Every structure is written in structure tokens, then in C-alpha cells.
Amino acid sequence: MARKKGREVNGWLIVDKPAGVTSTAVVAKVRWALDAKKAGHAGTLDPDATGVLAVALGEATKTVPIVTDALKCYDFTVTWGAETTTDDASGDVIRSADARPDADAIRAALPALTGEIMQVPPAFSAVKVDGERAYDLAREGVEMELAARPLWVESLTLLEAGPDTARLEMVCGKGGYVRSIARDLGRALGCLGHVAHLRRTWSGPFEAQDGVAFDRIDRSEQAWLDECLRPLETGLSDLPMLRATPEGAIRIRNGNPGQVTDGAEWGELVWVRDAAGPVCIGRYQGGMVQPERVFNL
Structure with a gap:
């Protein structure tokens, strides 16, 4: 099977969408400009609407449901x-x-x-x-x-x-x-x-005033766009963050329940990190987290 072309780009690019452009067209242009393997958005805007359109790239697409559910x-x-x-x-x-x-x-x-x-x-x-x-x-x-x-x-x-x-x-x-x-x-x-x-003036943790102008989304601006990327975990700000033990992080990355050092409500949706960065989104179960989406960073 042929592998997808493009760079491994992980994170969020916030776009201030102009009127007359579809949300799908914005995502396609972002993916092209950044030469990214994978991209998606967190909530459609009507073509005639303007404002914040949060575009997730790479592993950040696994956090899209969290931002979509936000106010x-x-x-x-x-x-x-x-x-x-x-x-x-x-x-x-x-x-x-x-x-x-x-x-x-x-x-x-x-x-x-x-x-x-x-x-x-x-x-x-x-x-x-x-x-x-x-x-x-x-x-x-x-x-x-x-x-x-x-x-x-x-x-x-x-x-x-x-x-x-x-x-x-x-x-x-x-x-x-x-x-x-x-x-x-x-x-x-x-x-x-x-x-x-x-x-749309804001969506979850993202604000239109911080968005990139649509006409600056171009291959010639790739280096600058890379600098504009927000970390993957920006989309997880509405969830409690727990830290995995070294052994727990290994288990979670293999899709198994892993130990964390912090606590939460039983069954609560949380995100887990270790010293290297985000590990997963999962459910807290008494000192352990059962992963639902594991990040491959």
C-alpha cells in the first residue's frame, strides 16, 4: 500500500476564515501549504460566515472531538x-x-x-x-x-x-x-x-483574533506557518491533565491501562502526559488510565 505523502506535522493552526470560502477549502489549503499528511477541522463554519476555524494537523486530529464539544x-x-x-x-x-x-x-x-x-x-x-x-x-x-x-x-x-x-x-x-x-x-x-x-469569535480555547489570515496560507509561508502552530495539547485544555509513571506511559502507548501519579473522578475523561509530551486521552480508573486515543509522537 502506498504511504501518504507529506510531512509529519502535529498541532493546531488557527485560521480567521473569510466569507466566501468553505471550511473544507480552508483545511485543504492548510494541508497543502504545510505539506501535511493529515488535517481536519473542529466545527464547520458556513461559507458566508467568518471567524475562527481551528485546523488540526497530524496527531492533533485525535483531539478534534474535544474541541468540537466545547462552547x-x-x-x-x-x-x-x-x-x-x-x-x-x-x-x-x-x-x-x-x-x-x-x-x-x-x-x-x-x-x-x-x-x-x-x-x-x-x-x-x-x-x-x-x-x-x-x-x-x-x-x-x-x-x-x-x-x-x-x-x-x-x-x-x-x-x-x-x-x-x-x-x-x-x-x-x-x-x-x-x-x-x-x-x-x-x-x-x-x-x-x-x-x-x-x-465566530472563539471556539473552545481558540480565538479569531489570534487566527492566521487566509491569504497568508501558502507554500511560500511554510516556515512562518510552522511557527504559528499551537501544540497538540492546546485542544485538551478542557480536560484534566494527569502524569503517567514511566512504566505507565509504556503500557499506555501499547494500548494498555497504565499507572498515573495524579487522581480524578472514576470514569472521568482525562489526558495523560509524561516527560516526553502527550501520551493519550482516556478514562481514569483508580490510579490507572484506560487509553481511548493514543498519541504517536
Whole structure:
């Protein structure tokens, strides 16, 4: 079997994604620019959205589920008076309304969209329906009813209110669609609405303000991009860190439970390191850690 070409690059590159570029295209360009064997991202951004896109390289891809599960923050603007096919400005208007909410009405509607809520994804989304992506079916004109999904909304705050728009900030967990929030808020207020602008300002431990500009991701910038890489363990900041004994590290790297010198809650997900660096992600079991993902560094 032919081996994958490319360098062994391990770590995170944080990109400030511009509008008009897909998340997949960003990952592909990062992988090409760094000549990396393996790359993936921790949470899709809509093509029209901007902000932090965390790209994992090499062994850091094993930490992607941890970052994907972390809280994320979105700064977005809703335009009132129209609902669209895509729930953002790129879609066709399907319903309109003359009503416009004031700041007090908007604030009063926010608690219903905060906490543990059930959210119906937009028709144009990556949700799978009978094995096909919803956006592919929507483009073909197929009518469908997507099932509501649970979403944790940590906070939803009104930042500015104008006559026809409102700017809000949302902090939420995995799987949140800002476009659905805009749609549901517009319906609740009786004025309808869709997302006009959307920016992800932070995702887990990563912030957009620290991101690399998309136009600097190039083979000619490889040395500089190498310097911009964050360590693999940056993506593990939400997990407790335990230290393996020398013998424990050897056992864990061979896929067996290994001894650690620190403690945690029984069954808690942790990450383990030794003097050489990260060893694994695993479950703590009374002085031992059962590895679930072992790092080959």
C-alpha cells in the first residue's frame, strides 16, 4: 500500500476564515501549504460566515472531538422583515412581514432560546436525511421536515438594536445553528428574520483574533506557518491533565491501562502526559488510565 505523502506535522493552526470560502477549502489549503499528511477541522463554519476555524494537523486530529464539544461564541446580525430559504442573506425570500421589534421586545424573547432548547436545523445544512445531506436535497427542491435536536445555549445577548436589524452574541455547545436562532427569534417576535452577518469569535480555547489570515496560507509561508502552530495539547485544555509513571506511559502507548501519579473522578475523561509530551486521552480508573486515543509522537 502506498504511504501518504507529506510531512509529519502535529498541532493546531488557527485560521480567521473569510466569507466566501468553505471550511473544507480552508483545511485543504492548510494541508497543502504545510505539506501535511493529515488535517481536519473542529466545527464547520458556513461559507458566508467568518471567524475562527481551528485546523488540526497530524496527531492533533485525535483531539478534534474535544474541541468540537466545547462552547463556542458567535457575533451575528439579524435582519428583520423576511425569512429566507437558507435562513441567511444568500437565500430567496419566502415570507415577509412589516412588523419590527424594539430592544425591549427582543430582550424579552431571548430567555426562550436560552438554556437547554430543541432546535430544528436549517433546510440548507449538513444534517443527513436518509443518508443524504439536507442541503443537497434542498437544492433539488425536495421538501423535508428535519427533526429538532437538543442544543445547550449558554447565553444569548442583545448587543445592538436598530430599526431593521439587531446584533446579538450567542455562546452555545456543539451543533448550534445561528441561522436557526435568527429564524426562530423572528418568528417569536412576529417580524420574521434571517442572518445578515455571522462571525465566530472563539471556539473552545481558540480565538479569531489570534487566527492566521487566509491569504497568508501558502507554500511560500511554510516556515512562518510552522511557527504559528499551537501544540497538540492546546485542544485538551478542557480536560484534566494527569502524569503517567514511566512504566505507565509504556503500557499506555501499547494500548494498555497504565499507572498515573495524579487522581480524578472514576470514569472521568482525562489526558495523560509524561516527560516526553502527550501520551493519550482516556478514562481514569483508580490510579490507572484506560487509553481511548493514543498519541504517536
